[in-house]
Amino acid sequence: MIEIFQQHFKERGFKEPTAIQTAVNDAMANDKSVLGIAPTGSGKTIAFTLPILPKVMAGQGTQVLVLSPSQELAVQTTKVMREWAQLLDLKVMSLTGGANMKRQVEKLKSHPEILVGTPGRVLHLLESKHLKLGHLQTMIIDEADDMLQDSTLAVIEDIERATPLSTQLGFFSATKTEVLDGLNYMFGRDIIEYDVRDEDHSQGIVRHGQMEIAGKQRGEMLRRFSHIKDFRALVFFNQTKTMMHVASQLEHEHVSAMVLGGQQRNTDREKALRMFRNRQLKFLLTTDVAARGLDIVKLPAVINFDLPTEAVTYVHRVGRTGRQGEPGLVVNFGNDHDLRDLKKLLADEKYDLKPIYFAHNQLVDERPQHGEKPAHTENVQEKAHRAVRKAQLSDEHVNVGKSINRTIDVAKDQPTKAKRHKKKRHDKNKGIRLKRRRQAEEKK
Template sequence: MIDIFEQHFKERGFKEPTAIQTAVYDALADNKTVLGIAPTGSGKTIAFTLPILPKVKGQQGTQVLVLSPSQELAVQTTKVMREWAQLLNLKVMSLTGGANMRRQIDKLKTHPEILIGTPGRVLHLLQTKHLKLNTLQTLIIDEADDMLQDDTLAVIEDIERATPITTQLGFFSATKTEALDGLSYMFGRDVVEYDVRNEDHSQGIVRHGQMQISGKQRGEMLRRFSHIKDFRALVFFNQTKTLTHVASQLKHDHVSAAVLGGQQRQTEREKALRMFRNRQLKFLLTTDVAARGLDIVKLPAVINFDLPTQAVTYVHRVGRTGRQGEPGLVINFGDDHDLRDLKKLLADESYELKPIYFAHNQLVDERPQKEEKQTTGHVENVQEKAHRVVRKSQLSDEHITVGKSVSRTIDVAKDQPTKAKRHKKNRHIKNKGMRLKRRHQAEEEQ
């Protein structure tokens, strides 16, 4: 580490480099193609920043390009690299989708030495001749396990072909996948691998809990979690449709939450992330793509609203908490079947999932005892309701009898006569008959 970096390293409060920072330093400084594998939160961004920046020469074109899978991670990486680059008077710029392209094109005219961008936007600027990489020295692929597959792999290959044949490559990931085993074949380089997952001790103690709960009850459980003091969580969803529905539900319940999704404008995503980092929100609802590689300082918890279907996805999700030695909590929602599948999925991992419960506005490890039914209170509530019942079909001076349960029996008021009324049916017919009989008698007498 050069002197000016070593001094700043100490000023930042870092005691010593992490395992990955130590492992890859010399190889990157010597222009070797490197694959670095280390746990989430172990300082991989600084691991490639410190050895490659001293090789950059000012005002000689773009020499470093870092590719990130998401806008958020690109912006985050830009912030970290700019902090160190400004010590060497080097310019750093981000090129992400969702940002104003015209402004990006104008800034590229200043010839920044370091670029951090998303693959799609970088390739578009290359194809439209607004970006040239003929002076590039180092190309870093961050979150390589995710980037080197499907359509993204083809984009990265196109970008790599636009660089000089002498360009140094660096690949960094938190997990080892089959795609990473074929790097030498894909890019025609000798790759030096550094896997420090078993050596790194930068992560804090993270508890992994499972909460048995049906899909319909999960939104309500989030609302209850909002009452826990100092509780905040990054909430993961598998589908955007579910995320949108839950976000609407939380808004209706006046719970402070925001969405971090791929369909949002960059300004909206930056605002949501900023508010969550500033502890203005209880929940940040997101998907795997949007939250890939995010570094949120002292994040208390991660909630898997929908359980992941791949072990590697679980590793990246839970890596958002417990970073840099801080404690963390992971809560997995699911029914009995879901949780059994999750345990099978993580059989080869070292996670220990334990039941977790919610009681009295806090999370507990032991199942809460069921409270006895308060029958007396129930009777009192029924009586109160009975006093408010009014029978429209009865006269105003009639009232409802109140007993141990609601009664539909109508009790007559005390001042009303109880004697049964005489039946008056056909009385007018009988009177008419008597009048006819008297008329006949009078006619006979005449």
């Protein structure tokens, strides 16, 4: 890491590079093509940013291209890279679908050195001759396991053919799929693989809970969740129709929630994400458009309103919480059959799904008895925060994806105020009945 980056790294409060940042640094700095696999939230964007930016020459045209699967992730990556590029007087620009094309073409005339874009928009600008990649040094494919599939793979191959044969390639992902095994053949390069999933300890403790609940009751449960103190959640759906129905239901109940969907206008998507990041919303409802790469600082929870059908999808969805050492919570809605299928789906993963319940405006891991709240019960979010604090104090690394298994000492039930009031009223009524009975006997 160059000196100016080292200084900024410390100013940002980072203590040391993460496992993926250390693993790929030398290879990327020396123009090697790499495949980097690391857990969600482990700093993959900085992992490829810091080694490649020092090689870029100001004023020499576009030398770095980063391809992202969504507009939101492209904008987020642009922001991160721009922060470091400004230290070297380099320009970073985003090229995303949904944004104004004429404005992008005009900005390209300033010859930015780094471009971050979605594949469709980048290819369109290439074919219209508004973008040239003849001087490209490095091309990064983020979320590669998702991007190198179906029609998107064909688009990326077309883009790659427009770059020099000497262009360095970087592929980054949180999960390993079969498509990543064929990169050498697919792109005709020697690609070095760095898989640090087992040695990375950047993720915080995340509790994975399952809540048995019928489909028709799930919208109402979200409304109840909105009463939990300091609770916010990214809520995932499999179908846009279901998502819009629940959004309408929450709006009717005056719950602060918005939708992040692929069919929305770009400005509406940006507004929804911005408000959620600024803690102005309780819920951000989305499909898997937000499952990959998005970094929402200190996101308390992820809710799977609809359960995913693939383990890879689950990994990416739940990776939005518990990032950078923060505690997190995942709530999976489903009936008994759905939840059994989910456990089978995740049999090879390191998740420990435990039952979770809603009682008295909090989430607890013990089934409420007769509607009464056990005295001094600690909710699952408090438990997660306590576990992280304990781990930090003992200076121990937190294992990825481990659930919290703590024994809660529950105090003996004390009579509630409602019970005392009921007993007092019963005693009073009993006295009145006895008095009336004596009066009746005296009249006789």
